[in-house]
Amino acid sequence: GYAESLTDPSYHAQILVLTYPLIGNYGVPSDEKDENDMPRFFESSKIWAAGLIIGELCNSPSHWRQSRSLSQWMREQNIPGISDIDTRSLTKIIREKGTILGRISKELPIIASPLSPPIKDPNSRNLVAEVSRTSVKTYNPTGKPRICVVDCGLKYNQLRCFLKRGARVDVVPWDHDFSKDEFDGLFLSNGPGDPSMCETTIAYLRKVLAKEKPIFGICLGHQILSLAAGCRSYKLSYGNRGHNQPVTHHGTNRCYMTSQNHGFAIDAREMPKNWEALFTNTNDSSNEGIVHSSLPFFSVQFHPEHTAGPEDLECLFDVFLEEIKNPGISVKQRITKALVYDAPTTTGKEARPKKILILGSGGLSIGQAGEFDYSGSQAIKAMKEEKIQTVLINPNIATVQTSKGMADKVYFLPIIPEYVEQVIRYERPDGVLLTFGGQTALNCGVELEKMGIFSLYGVKILGTPIESIVHTEDRKKFAEKINEIGEKVAPSVAVNSIQEALEAATKLGYPVMARAAFSLGGLGSGFANNPEELKVLAQQALAHSNQLIIDKSLKG
Template sequence: MSIPAILALEDGSIFRGLAIGATGTSVGEVVFNTAMSGYQEILTDPSYARQIVTLTYPHIGNTGTNAEDEESTAIWAAGLVIRDLPLLASNYRDEQDLSSYLASRNIVAIADIDTRRLTRILREKGAQNGCLMAGDIDEDAALKQARAFAGLKGMDLAREVTVSESYEWREGSWVLGKGHATRADSELPWHVVAYDFGVKRNILRMLVDRGCRLTVVPAQTPAADVLALNPDGIFLSNGPGDPEPCDYAIAAIQAILETDIPVFGICLGHQLLGLASGATTVKMKFGHHGANHPVQNLDDGTVLITSQNHGFAVDESTLPDNLRMTHQSLFDKSLQGIHRTDKDAFSFQGHPEASPGPHDAAPLFEHFIELIQARAAKD
């Protein structure tokens, strides 16, 4: 039996379709993602907390879902919007169809709407607050809920998605026929402490692949506690929301930068490194969400096709003298990478771990290891 669903935007637009997940109501910031694959990784990326994700690729769900492709322990997206849900899922790794996967996790989702029209609205007007409603429909109530949503500006979500206790991580990247192999400490010479502001598992795996044994700590862990672990390097993870309210993280990073320990940040971690170094951040019109974004490495002129997911950016015009710009988006010229000139600290706005997406930016992980090795050689 078909269950009706709607998506109401704060500008008054109403999209009517069919429910493909749980019944009920969900509100959040509506964004669009241009990736052609990886819908499960997108849904479970904590960086999408409080966001309703529209996928512009029309056929979503045709490879089903499986536990190995989850980037965290839960679906963090506030909802899913797609054009078409295929009747069959075709993949030897498929464990559960997408609709059942969403329903079992109480995620509201809608299909059979014009996602092209929705994407044009978001491009022209910017990210919109919205309300997904499935089952008993009340369009006026949905509009009111969409307009009542406070928006992500000023919202500290890192403290909501982070872990409550630290843990160790030794799992490497997925290998055909083997899955995710766990590495022995004897194979992992470098101890890296990773701040979890909403970390994706594939980031941790790619660090393990490069010889790092990881201690993952909650977002609000003081710098003194991290330094007491005597790490070879410190990683600042991706995460959702506005970086400016994360004063606890900014203070911790500033204290860490007083040492000579190499620091690497991705996404929210990149923005927090910028703020800790004296730059400011801005809310973008509709952000960058996709797996096909060209970014130029300003040091050598090469162009990387990257995975992106962010609605805030470091403001290039506010970079202090001790920060240099290393990467730039070729879509809108926004800042994509920074490197401290006085410290072994750098960061990247996009997602070099991909998942989903290309791995052009993966060498950034190697740069982090090079900094760790150089410091160890001095000692």
């Protein structure tokens, strides 16, 4: 998500700190335009962040979409960056001190008090005026309904969300008098800085509120709508930033993961008449959205359209457009209806299993495939909280899963169909979990399904269905499924022998990548630059699997 974040106008005048250890490994995509003449892979036409701080920079990126490295891209746009910084230690300082002013310096500064030259707080400027467009632009002029978008630092993916739903979009500058324009609905975009700087926008918005036309705001747009309604804003000590901010919807009490970037918030303790909180941040209890009790006005602090990031709440765009097309119920009720979870109505044994069999992480070496041990132990804890009895099969005593007090019963047996069937026959579980034991458990589950063992004993497969496991592990079927949804995949051939592998590689052209199906990672998978290297890989792979996929290598 660094390409999207750097081009997000909300980061204007901010130095962006990324805590992920390695940045730049997939490079930067091209400036290719989409059908609406917008950059296909970015959130605006340029980098808006003032600088970038990372731990380790990847100088040899590899991705089929890349056109240049992160460093080259930033150099082209004259944006400074610095690497080899302990960004997690820096994050701790920010966490203790709050949002702080800073600069990237080429040389160590002379220690002076006050700092010379002084660092001026960018929030003292009208940052919205610096990022907003200066003229009106229309997209999809024949579309319906007609949406007026106020550009306060607009991200292109917000436009894409409207355009792919068939709307006409008129984008206007932040200080444009949109109260005089014709439109079916008003959208207030995200943007940087202090919302109180947008007095002109707020004044025009109050005129539109009086007309009772549908209004939807995001991020800074949420704060602008709130101020226009009579709320008060304040500066957060830290701000909420990143791709995994939890918010709770008041109507359903459901929690959603969201992307955010804001340093100001709305005080929801005293809401104006007929306005109420829509979402609340689950971490710090700050306001994440407001809604009018009867009129078609609502806004959210987070980014429901964010790319890259969670898109669980992109449906709010559908709610807004539906409110325009089919008024009748309040937008508050419409949002609740869209977000309520309709649990499937089942009865009896199917609705509530009493005993579950878990195929564990198998005979692994210490330090190997620990994620399956961790996830399996968490599954066991979750089952115990729900008062569901757990039976674990795991031959490895050196795991968390097999610790005393975890599962109700543990069988230290090999994860193979013969032994698992014996346990099923004796224990008679209601359901089985196959995805907490790595490749060994997956393969065993597929074999048991083929043998009819699960249906014979009435054992329900919980979680990922067998069909999905097969479509994922069978490399040929997986490539076919990816093709069905229109995603690009490397040319490939499924083979069952060394000779077939050599013939496929000759047809595709070296270098190639060999990938074994239904096998543990690394067993016969790898790159081959010539027939000799491919023979070695194929021999290893076919010793563990009956299928090998030969892909055209896209490396480099």
